[in-house]
Amino acid sequence: MTQALPVLVEAAPPPTSPPSEPLVLEHAHPSIGGLDNRKVLMWAFLGSDCMFFGTLIATYMVYKNRSIDGPLPREIFDIPYTSVSAFVLLLSSLTMVLALSSLQRGEERRMRVWLIATALLGTVFLGGQFYEFTTFYHEGLTLSRNLFGSTFFTLTGFHGTHVAIGVFWLLALAAHSFRGRLHREHSLLLEIAGLYWHFVDIVWILIFTLVYLIPD
């Protein structure tokens, strides 16, 4: 081993002048077995976020029907209103995946339309949640009112925060595209943002069923 090192040093190529063209290293992302690390990392994050929301949902369900005084879920939930919110978020998942499909086809203009539509639908959902929270507050339900209030606002509040982060992310990508920096070869960036957005949607699918629709 001690004799091999000098041989390696001798075998190394002599220093040469810098290449005429700089190496394009900014697009060379590390990967394991052909899988882009950024996408693996996003899936790992979503897996950990499953655990996060799992604990919040478990806490809500454990404390369900244990509030001593109201308001209680059956007294204040407006199912038709929340159903519209659920439709809005489902529709935003469709527009998100259509945005990705458009970019993969090289249709950047169409991609921007779908992307902005997704951000708008997310904003509509957030507006609906703000209205719902305000209504509940005026009906006497606060974070510290009872167990239902604490667990409900914590669960749906964290979900709303996720939606808000997603809206900012989508708007940032749209701005990136308008500046001419988001092309077909960058479709993975949009796909990763899409994974996050769809995750927010599937969490709401569970919340809508477990919190709103399943009776007390």
Add this chain to the structure above:
Amino acid sequence: MSDHSLAHEGGHGHETAHAHPGPKTYVLIGVVLAAITLIEVWAYTHEALQAVLVPMLLSLSALKFVLVVGFYMHLKFDHPVFTGVFGFGLLVAASVITAFLFLFHQYPLPIHHP
């Protein structure tokens, strides 16, 4: 270009096991998701279905979950490693919920009177 011919053409095609579906499939999935949500709300409002409401809602919700993860998040078409990474987190979450429900149904919390 056929509906199923769109892979990751942006230089990341190496990481997909199969091509992703196209807009027609996405819209079809969207219609199915909307229809399932309508059925859920319809079932919620019908007294006759109260006996089977909870298993019915859970099944429909699981179906929506699988459709979004499988088609919109492309887990059905992507490398199995992504399914494993996400599935592990999902399994832990489902175990936590199940364990908590079991524990607290076996040993109900005492109601605290202030």
